[in-house]
């Protein structure tokens with residue numbers, strides 16, 4: 001399946017729903033959250049993020065579809081259907097400037 005960012009995404013067969021700060025998006029399965037924020041054209045301060053698990057600047061809070069809450073690194077977290085991102089890292093904002101949160 002092709003996308004405008006097709007060459008930076010991992011292979012995928014379908015889109016899956018995830019929620020970020022109360023807004024639900026359809027995103028390619030089998031990809032890490034940080035890459036999907038790029039796919040969704042979130043405003044990312046690229047210099048803050050190493051993309052390889054070293055800096056920890058991409059830490060975020062989430063809730064799984066099972067209700068389990070936790071924290072993870074956005075550059076390591078492969079999204080699952082129903083993932084709910086409760087808080088974004090500093091330096092990442094929604095594309096329309098909406099910074100609302102359900103918390």
Ligand code: FES
Nearest residue numbers: 051053055056075
């Ligand atoms: S971007 Fe550096 S740890 Fe995730």
